[in-house]
Amino acid sequence: MTPRQHPTVHAQVGPPLGENAARSRACGRIGAGAQQLPPHGTGLVADFDGCRLAGRQLTSLEDWRQVIARNQLADVHGAFCLAWRDSGDVLHLARDAIGERTLFYANTPNGFVFASSLRALLATGLVPRKLNIRAVAAYLSYAYLPGRETLAEGVFEVLPGEHVSFGPTGLRREQFWELPTPEINTASEDEQARQLRRVLEDAVRDRLPADQPVGVTLSGGIDSSLVVALACRLHQAPVYTYSVSFGAGYANELPFSSLVADHCRTNHRIVELSPAAVLHYIDDSVGSLGDPIGDPLTVPNSLLFRAASEQVGVVLNGEGGDPCFGGPKNLPMVLSELYTSVGDRSREASYLRAHLKCYDDFPDLFTAIGRDALATSPLTDELVPLLRDSQRPDYVARLQAINIRLKGGHHILPKIDALSFPFGVLARSPLFARSVVELSLAIPAKLKLHGSVEKYLLKRSVDDLLPRSVLDRPKSGMLVPVEGWFQGPLLKAARERVLDGLQRYGLFNRDYLERLLAGKLGGLRPRHGAKIWLFVTLEAWLRRVLNG
Amino acid sequence: MKCIRCNKDSNYKDRTNGTCPNCKGAFVFEPKNGDPITDMLFLNAINGVSGDGRIRWGVEHLYYEINRRWKRSRMPMGCIFILLVATAGLLGAAAINAAAVPNKPLPTTKKDPAATKTVSFALGGAVALMILTVGLVSRIPRPLVRMDLATFNRLWDRWRQVNGTPKGLIERMPEPEMPKDLEADIGDYSFDRAVICDRARTVDLLVANNFHFENNCAILSIEGYPKGPFKVIMAMLKRNPKLQIFVLHDATIPGCRLAQRLITEPEWFGGCGLRVIDLGLRPRHAGPFHGLLLEGPSIRPNDEIGIEQAEAEWLSKYKLELAAARPEQVLKRLFAGLMAHAADDPRAADSSGSVTTCGAFDAGGYGGADGDGGGGEGGADAFG
Structure with a gap:
């Protein structure tokens, strides 16, 4: 099949990102500037999207008050962060199970402050702008901040599924939801593929805007391609797809993304980024993030959201396929285990090394200030309980849980949320839907990694929807x-x-x-x-x- | 001689008790007392094999690096050339003067003392220069390695006594056992590719430098190293019907037959119908290793399985160990070989399998294969 010619939009150097945005979200951020919580009794603020409780949509603050009153936070599916004050004058913060929204807080001598973004929190002027040196080391190892600590000393992030309360007795943290440890699914491979397909279809269907066109960012990999294919099959209104190109002379995945767009007959648009555009927009893109995320896709993601905001209000993506279904990094970690006695490397160090960033460069990279900060508390310490979690006997299942918790809740989902917000579009990630995550944890690890085939069951579940060349394409990753x-x-x-x-x-x-x-x-x-x-x-x- | 600590150049008489007159640091070697090398040469050799501290390496690499540098320091080709020209000039001058002597209009009974003196001087000088030239030429390295292993080991022990163990050295451990507390599912998976080596120390080199981890690649030796996880890894490899197999070996008779063994022996991949890619080393790779070869078995291989006729003669005379190549080059060229065949179909035409040779270890064959694109290190003089 000869690919159609798709319109290419050149990302021009222009006004700051988010200025003159085509849209604005119905639900705003919490704590923009020094916003005060409403007075006692009505003290609830919420940033939420696509939330459901037992199949019923949550659409108003009143719905949320009932959820809180009935202690049902653990049963809510969807993206949210909440702040409320109870009758005992205790302040409460909560973040959704998977981490689709963010919420930061600091307990200062001037009071307890919180906001959806770190920038808004610092703008209150109540928090000292002091760099957390150990967090810099974590950032340089992971390319994101993998836990509660942020790069601003004294400022913390509410973890996915966490409830933080602050009152006369001080600060308390508890998880209202944890990644489950379900029984491993023993159904046949065919049946598991059918079950997965049904859950994927529901996750995409639940995220489609009723009677409105929808956008999907499309890299041409299996994850975004299957979301496009399902959206096209399930949505009655037009489906727009958006891919990125870096111009002549640079590698791209356009042959695959164009193939999928043609196959699914979407309205496809290619956004071309020149190096000048990348340079022009990097400050705006990075400035809209909570903590820094050193992923080179930040600027392309921003400009794709800008392009999409001109046509649609909801943009789906394929994020989540890797952590949930056995993507890269698992096999190297397995290899590392087998060679531990030869290579003399710890499991925790291997996990840090698997991010392919600066972890091994620390002795050369840091001055004594940085080295001292790490000497008392190495980055490997907090990984020990996660990598040796005996509740998950399978090693790959354990890695999956860590990747969902850390990379999902601290890198992928916060990035998508922060970068889409300035354009008023709602970014939704069906492969990170709680139902998909929960099902994926029950799939036997060897149906995720089948021999050396990654995401085996995921591919099987959609093999009628996509061209063989996309299903069988060599492993790549987004080429920036x-x-x-x-x-x-x-x-x-x-x-x-x-x-x-x-x-x-x-x-x-x-x-x-x-x-x-x-x-x-x-x-x-x-x-x-x-x-x-x-x-x-x-x-x-x-x-x-x-x-x- | 320069001190490796403060870089101060000092004369022998100033180095009392073998210490630097400036920083008082101890010298390990003293050429005036018969040591074949200096401390600085040894240190530069360590920096060379370790890529200035960024690559893990084995002591065998240092042995060859010392030999590489030692032969260089003993190969004054420029001096030899100048001496040859000077010798030729003096001989020419002597000839011209000698020819001129009979034509002098002087009584034949009395020789011209000035002319005779010139001829004698020129001839004497030429003889002296020839002796010097022959002496220098004798130092041009032979194909075989010059410093024997016993001498190197003595130097190495002395170095470690004074300066400790250098950074990055791979310390060989007892035969590794199966890692303890492995999760039950570990053996359920497989890998994209495997590198099979003829030596355990090559496995150690690749693993210590994280090659397996970075390239989703199992690494084993033909003798079953690492012993602990060997069977589990082999079972995992056999789970991938599209496994890419690479071999990496010395240029020896067993090394050159390694690929053939893999496709024929059932305990390896005999009958699996896979293609094995032979990265080397083979006799054709020996060019850059002049002076670093070992003596061969003096017996021509009696069959040609895995060995071409043109290779058999060389393999009877010489051996070339992979350790003669710098570790960084081994890693980069192996990576280049993997990338060059990344998109190939690893399946052979039939179940008997096949062997393909790869040019990644050919001199000059490195260019552009570094997937990082920003490497810049390496270059055509890959092994030097």
Whole structure:
């Protein structure tokens, strides 16, 4: 089949992201500026989308008051964060089970403050703008902050499924929902594929806007492709799809995304980003994040949401397929286990190393300030209980739970939420639907990783919907040409930002940064581009958010 | 001789008790007392094998690196050339003067003392230069490794006594056992590819540098190393009908037959119909390793299984160990080989399997294969 020609939109350098946004969300953020909680009795604020309780949609604050009064938070599916004050003058914060919304808080001498975004919290002026050095090390290892700590010292994030309360007796934290440890599904492979298909269809159907067109971001990988295919099958109104290109000379996945768009007959649009556009929008994109996320897809994600906001109000995505159904990183972790006695590496260090960021560079990267912060509390410490969780006997199931909890709740979902918000579009992730996550935890690990085939059962469950070439395509991951950018058009800007902008913190060895920017770190696969992006993001976040 | 700590250059008479006159640090070696190398050469060799501290390495790599640097320091090709030119010039001068002597209009009974003196001087000088040249030429390395292992081991022990164990050294451990407390599901999966080596130490090199982890790749030796998880890993590999198999070995008779063993022996992949990709080393890779070869078995292989006729003669005379290549180059070229065949169908035409050779270890065959794109390290002089 010859692919159709799809319209390409060039992301022009223009006004800041979010300015003149085509839309605004019905539910706003909590605590924009120094917003006060409404007076006693009506003290509830909420940011929510697509929430259901026993099949019934939650649409108003009154619905939420009933949920709280009946203590039913654990039964709610969907994206939410809530703040309320009870009759005992205790303040409560809660975040949805999987982590689709974010909520930050700090207990200061001036009072207890909270907000949906760290930027809004800092804007109150009640929290000192002090850098949390240990969190910088975590960021440079994971490319995101994997837990309660944030990059601002004294500011914490409500964890997915967590309820935080603050009153006369102090601060209390409890999980109102935990990732379940279900019995492993013993049904036949065919039956499990059918069960999964039904749950996937429900998850997509529940997220489609009634009688309105819907958008889907489409990379051409299995996850976003299956969401497109299901949306097209289940939605009566038009389906728009959006893919990204980085221009001539850079690798892209357009052949696959165009193939899927043609196969599903969507209204497809390609957004082309030049290096100049990436540079122009990086500050805005990073500035809208809670904690920094050093994923090179932040700017492309932002510009796709901007393009989509001109046509649709709801944008679906395929996020969640990797952590839930056995994506990359699992097999290397399995290999690492088998070679522990030869390689002499701990499981926890391997997990950090699997993120392919700066974990192994720490001895060269940090000055004594950073090394001292890590000496007393290594990053591996908090991984020990997760990687040795005896409630999940299968190792791959354990990795899946960690990836959903950490990467899902602290990287993917917060990123999607933060980057879509400025454009007023609702980003929804059907593969991170609670029902999908819960079902995926019951699937035997070997039906996720089947031999060396990743996401085996997921592929089987939709193999009637997609072309064989998409189902069987080699493993890839989204190709962002960071190596090319930082060897050429973005190198000068990166040098200015990284060398000049980060110097004042005294945390990083200049020699390391010089070698990184010169592409001379050495070693087998130094991954200069991805690491430079990490530092460029950090600098932009510190300038825009912590010190903004 | 330079101190490795403060970089101060000092004369022998100033190095009292073998210490640096500037920083008082101890020297390990003293060429004036018969040591074949200096501390600085040894340190530079360590930096060379460790990629300036970023690559894990084995002591065998250091052995070859010392030999590589030692032969270089003993190969004054420029001096030899200058001496040859000077010798030729002196011989020419002597010839011209000698030819001129009989034509002098002087009584034949009395020789011209000036001319005779010139000829004698030129001839004497030429002889001296020739002796010097022959001496230097004798130092041009032979194909075989020059410093024997026993000498190296003595130097290595002395170095460690003074300077400790260098960073990045792979310490060989007792035969690894199956890791304890492995979850029950670990053996249920499989991997995209496997690298089979002829030596356990090559497995150690790749694993210590995280090659398995970065490339979703099992690594085993033909002798069943690592012993503990070997059977589990083999069972996992056989679960993938599209397994990509690579072999990495010394240029020896058993090494060159390794790929053939894998496709024929049932305990490996005999009958699986898979294609094995032979990355090397083979005799054709020996070019950059002049002076780093070992003596061969002196017996031509009596059949040609896995070995071409043109290779048999070389393999009877020489052996080339993979350890003669720097660890960083082994890792990069192996990675390049994996990437070059990433999209290939690993299945052979029939169940008897097949062997394909790969150019990743050919000199100059490195370019552009680093998936990182920003590596920049390496280059065509890959092994030097």
